[in-house]
Amino acid sequence: MRHVLLSAVHTVILVAVLPALAAKPMPVSGPPELEAWVLVRAGSSSVHMSGSTRDIKRARALQQKGESLLYVRRAGKAYVIKDAALLGKLDGIWAPAEEVGKKMDALGKKMDPLGKKMDALGKRMDRAHDDQERDAVSRQMDELGQQMDVLGQQMDVLGREMDRVSKKAEADLGVLVDEAIKGGKAVEVKAPL
Numbered sequence: 212m213r214h215v216l217l218s219a220v221h222t223v224i225l226v227a228v229l230p231a232l233a234a235k236p237m238p239v240s241g242p243p244e245l246e247a248w249v250l251v252r253a254g255s256s257s258v259h260m261s262g263s264t265r266d267i268k269r270a271r272a273l274q275q276k277g278e279s280l281l282y283v284r285r286a287g288k289a290y291v292i293k294d295a296a297l298l299g300k301l302d303g304i305w306a307p308a309e310e311v312g313k314k315m316d317a318l319g320k321k322m323d324p325l326g327k328k329m330d331a332l333g334k335r336m337d338r339a340h341d342d343q344e345r346d347a348v349s350r351q352m353d354e355l356g357q358q359m360d361v362l363g364q365q366m367d368v369l370g371r372e373m374d375r376v377s378k379k380a381e382a383d384l385g386v387l388v389d390e391a392i393k394g395g396k397a398v399e400v401k402a403p404l
Contacts, residue, residue, distance in 0.1 A: 245385055246284040250301060253279045259305065261381070273400065283388050283397070290388070290397040297391050304383045307376040315369045322362050329355050 247262025249270035254277060258267055262284070270282035273291045281292040281301065292298065332352045339345040391397035 244285070245381070245388060246286075247282075248284070248384065248388075249282045250298075251280050251282070253277050269400075281388075282400075285388065289400040290392065291400055292388070292391045292397045294391065294396040297387060297396055300387055301384070304380050304387065308373065308380050311369055311373045311376055315366065315373065318362060318366055318369065322359065322366070325355060325359050325362070329359065 245261070247260075247266045249258055249260040249262060249266050251258050251270050251274055258270070260267060260270075266282065266284065269289070270280065270291075273282060274280055278293060279295075279298050281298060283290050283292070329352065332348055332355065336345060336348045336352070339348055388397065
């Protein structure tokens with residue numbers, strides 16, 4: 212299953228988290244795992260989701276007057292949740308992931324100029340005319356590489372943290388969906404899956 216968090220701010224998160232989320236094991240007992248989910252917020256063009264673009268289209272088709280909603284697929288059935296109190300709980304569920312995402316984004320912004328400098332040094336190396344010039348550029352690349360390694364290690368730590376908080380958020384989301392289904396606040400969608 213493809214896991215995606217769609218927004219411009221979270222581009223770095225996708226690279227760090229998708230492989231870990233895609234490899235998560237199926238639970239041994241308890242309610243069935245969510246097959247897909249899409250959170251559509253009122254007044255926002257971005258969505259939080261795990262699923263396919265087809266799920267986004269279904270969720271948007273169920274949205275009336277730009278309202279917030281959660282579309283989920285579980286055990287071959289589709290549901291829509293529009294209850295404001297339940298949807299309000301989602302902010303708390305995803306808050307830790309949002310925080311880690313902001314840290315990853317900030318770190319990515321630090322890494323970007325270093326990558327550009329490294330690229331420029333690589334071009335300079337290609338144009339170097341003698342060993343002395345190549346050695347000087349090589350030393351600069353080594354120093355820059357060490358800085359990038361430090362930031363890369365920090366990104367790895369944040370990636371592992373994102374994996375942990377995302378798994379918890381997914382589990383908490385499953386509990387919320389169970390609560391909505393049992394409480395009659397999740398309406399089964401009869402449209403074809």
